[in-house]
Amino acid sequence: MxxxxxxxxxxxxxxxxxxxxxxxxxxxxxHMAYDRGRDEDVSWAxxxxxxxxxxxxxxxxxxxxxxxxxxxxxxxxENPGSVRFSLRAARENARALRAVIPTEMWNHLNxxxxxxxIVSDAELEPIxxxxxxxxxxxxxxxxxxxxxxxxxxDEGWRFFHLGLMLERADQTSRLLxxxxxxxxxxxxxxxxxGDATFWSLVLRSAAAYQAFIRLxxxxxxxxxxxxxxxxxxxxxxxxxxxxMQIRSMLDGLSSGYGLxxxxxxxxxxxxxxxxxxxxxxxxxxVGRLHAINDSLQRRLMDLTNELGQRFFGHPPPDTTxxxxxxxxxxxxxxxxxxxxx
Amino acid sequence: xxxxxxxxxxxxxxxxxxxxxxxxRHGSEAGQKELIRARLDGINTATxxxxxxxxxxxxxxxxxxxxxxxxxDAIDRILPFDVIPRILTSAEWxxxxxxxxxxxxALNHFLWDIYHDQKILKDDVIPRDLVLGNANYRPEMQGLDxxxxxxIHINGTDIVRDRSGTFRVLEDNGRAPSGVSYxxxxxxxxxxxxxxxxxxxxxxxxxxxxxxxxxxxREVAPAGVDDPSIVLLSPGVYNSAYFEHIFLAREMGVPLxxxxxxxxxxxxxxxxxxxxxxxVHVIYRRINDDFLDPEAFxxxxxxxVAGLMRAARxxxxxxxxxxxxxxxxDKAVYAxxxxxxxxxxxxxxxxxxxxxxxxxxxxxxxxxxxxxxxLVVKPVGESGGYGIVVGPKASQIEIEACRRQxxxxxxxxxxxxxxxxxxxxxxIDGSVEARHVDLRPYAVTGRSTWVLPGxxxxxxxxxxxxIVNSSQGGGTKDTWVLEESGP
Numbered sequence: 132m133x134x135x136x137x138x139x140x141x142x143x144x145x146x147x148x149x150x151x152x153x154x155x156x157x158x159x160x161x162h163m164a165y166d167r168g169r170d171e172d173v174s175w176a177x178x179x180x181x182x183x184x185x186x187x188x189x190x191x192x193x194x195x196x197x198x199x200x201x202x203x204x205x206x207x208x209e210n211p212g213s214v215r216f217s218l219r220a221a222r223e224n225a226r227a228l229r230a231v232i233p234t235e236m237w238n239h240l241n242x243x244x245x246x247x248x249i250v251s252d253a254e255l256e257p258i259x260x261x262x263x264x265x266x267x268x269x270x271x272x273x274x275x276x277x278x279x280x281x282x283x284x285d286e287g288w289r290f291f292h293l294g295l296m297l298e299r300a301d302q303t304s305r306l307l308x309x310x311x312x313x314x315x316x317x318x319x320x321x322x323x324x325g326d327a328t329f330w331s332l333v334l335r336s337a338a339a340y341q342a343f344i345r346l347x348x349x350x351x352x353x354x355x356x357x358x359x360x361x362x363x364x365x366x367x368x369x370x371x372x373x374x375m376q377i378r379s380m381l382d383g384l385s386s387g388y389g390l391x392x393x394x395x396x397x398x399x400x401x402x403x404x405x406x407x408x409x410x411x412x413x414x415x416x417v418g419r420l421h422a423i424n425d426s427l428q429r430r431l432m433d434l435t436n437e438l439g440q441r442f443f444g445h446p447p448p449d450t451t452x453x454x455x456x457x458x459x460x461x462x463x464x465x466x467x468x469x470x471x472x
Numbered sequence: 473x474x475x476x477x478x479x480x481x482x483x484x485x486x487x488x489x490x491x492x493x494x495x496x497r498h499g500s501e502a503g504q505k506e507l508i509r510a511r512l513d514g515i516n517t518a519t520x521x522x523x524x525x526x527x528x529x530x531x532x533x534x535x536x537x538x539x540x541x542x543x544x545d546a547i548d549r550i551l552p553f554d555v556i557p558r559i560l561t562s563a564e565w566x567x568x569x570x571x572x573x574x575x576x577x578a579l580n581h582f583l584w585d586i587y588h589d590q591k592i593l594k595d596d597v598i599p600r601d602l603v604l605g606n607a608n609y610r611p612e613m614q615g616l617d618x619x620x621x622x623x624i625h626i627n628g629t630d631i632v633r634d635r636s637g638t639f640r641v642l643e644d645n646g647r648a649p650s651g652v653s654y655x656x657x658x659x660x661x662x663x664x665x666x667x668x669x670x671x672x673x674x675x676x677x678x679x680x681x682x683x684x685x686x687x688x689x690r691e692v693a694p695a696g697v698d699d700p701s702i703v704l705l706s707p708g709v710y711n712s713a714y715f716e717h718i719f720l721a722r723e724m725g726v727p728l729x730x731x732x733x734x735x736x737x738x739x740x741x742x743x744x745x746x747x748x749x750x751x752v753h754v755i756y757r758r759i760n761d762d763f764l765d766p767e768a769f770x771x772x773x774x775x776x777v778a779g780l781m782r783a784a785r786x787x788x789x790x791x792x793x794x795x796x797x798x799x800x801x802d803k804a805v806y807a808x809x810x811x812x813x814x815x816x817x818x819x820x821x822x823x824x825x826x827x828x829x830x831x832x833x834x835x836x837x838x839x840x841x842x843x844x845x846x847l848v849v850k851p852v853g854e855s856g857g858y859g860i861v862v863g864p865k866a867s868q869i870e871i872e873a874c875r876r877q878x879x880x881x882x883x884x885x886x887x888x889x890x891x892x893x894x895x896x897x898x899x900i901d902g903s904v905e906a907r908h909v910d911l912r913p914y915a916v917t918g919r920s921t922w923v924l925p926g927x928x929x930x931x932x933x934x935x936x937x938x939i940v941n942s943s944q945g946g947g948t949k950d951t952w953v954l955e956e957s958g959p
Binding site: 132133134135136137138139223226227229230231234237238241242245286384388389390442444 | 532533534535546701704709714717718721722727728729730732733743744745746747748750
């Protein structure tokens, strides 16, 4: 018997939320560990921009001080973009999946979530934040590892992996976009453009520094950093790698399980590949980066909607309202422009 | 080698006048209980407390919990667990097992009869009105032939033990008895926490419950279906028994579905899968009759699936348990179960009832009102221990309030003498004390009946309390059925 559609959708979102929490934790962790000595107010406002949360943030916090931004993104249960919210959403999806996922997957997530639920204010202080975020990141990695080691390789596994890779491609694209925007508009833009520290931070935020430096030997070239994170075929967090994985999962659903409706999603993946091919040959990558990321994110969202419609039983997306996502994602508007003013 | 008396856990244990499940000698196998008693005594209370704490942490981490939802949060709570097991010898178990099997057989015969020829009503064995006027009697079930004649596929029989050690049935649960997940999880917990207590003992296994259940449900598949598709239907994550639904579906290896995952077309039930609609033959449903099918019953139900009854009537679907079993576990019908056993099986009841006075009859009402202070009064339609008035423990005001309620609606009440439930040593705030327990064995019936060895032992954690329901401060214990001792 084929898999219950609801299970496929819950697995897809379980993975997305874990991946989302993991990215956020790693970004904060790397910035705490490697970006010391900067003006904290300036260095943390960008995180709000990264997630296109300016409006929501301003409503509850006002100024983007270090303490406010960290509370908003790590601890705030009202913020659908926070680590804690993502982990709770992951756990609620897992709860609905408990009859079908291995008990190991649920047990790990349950313990992990209960640990993060009691993160204290003191653990968000600058001196301990690095450790707190490392713990969250490791918990997410372990969660994916438990799935990798125990989850039965049926359609459900493929949807889990689709969620993971879609979120990852989206996060990497968004990170690049905001970092380039930060350069273009920030007060310190002139002194940071050629700053190796700045680019090594971007790479570390995507867990890509070591691989990049092995290949390139120096981190200071924005265009090469962007190219690496977008089209490198071997780095597990590059957009191209993630999209290849997505294609392979869809191929499996179509050929191995006879789910012919996968072809609609496969068409969207083809469109993504075309875009990435253009990136590979782009001579002015830095100048075109925002436009490229914008279309990347739009196509990723199209893909998500296609999955919702063809597999999860959602109605087609309402084209009159660009932000009306059919999915269970509470923070769906992130593909919208991140151009700073 | 003996430890100082002060560190022994049972030194101050006193069951008083009650029958003790551990120390009350009974039968020839008392030696097996004595070994466990001595081992337990050798574990000091500090160690017991330490292990109890760890066990509760484990339950929480494993998510063996029920969830209380508020507007903003989902709060997970564990059901209190006592680490001192309740022991049943093989002889005690044989008695219970055969008694439960007999009872379930009689109830299934009764249900077939009242939904078909109603011979028992014509023979005046049970009052017609008690059956046909019962809110849980479902005319929709008349003439429907469930496979194997089985209506109650999963039954929980609440059994108590009086001062003399005699087992008595207190209640039948033939709708959707819950708690079996705790039986299995408690065992797994005990195996990890008390390997020293279990060492070398032959305790009958319980972890094959899911496999057994799915096997029995395959037996009752609609006629002509060799490889039935089976699902478990749950009201969803907000249901307080959701953990049990997860547990059962997981252990049975069947999908856990909600109403929104199913649809009825052309009197057949389908499940929404990635590959489109796929047919479903057997539903183990954990949704009450009222909410099961808005087309047949409560029109407001958002939990159920419209058309399930149609599919069942056409013989395309087996519902477990069948609709309309509530009439058989009614507290007033209960009083007639010994008669049902004699009528349908021509056997004497193996397990005795508790003497029951039906307030809906003149003599039952008169007796009850005359002896309120000695009796336990129960509303017929309630479960979960709600609405029970224990005469000997009630104030004069409570008794008078109870009297007025009975007089206003006699048919809604029964009364029984107070049973001094047996006790078990139980860890309470750092010392081992006697607490009252009951037992709910689970019987699973397809073509024949299988009874899970042991069952759920519920313990009233409040000192002196006789009400073991979790909603009233009850906890659970692991129940060990010992195998026959070797030659």
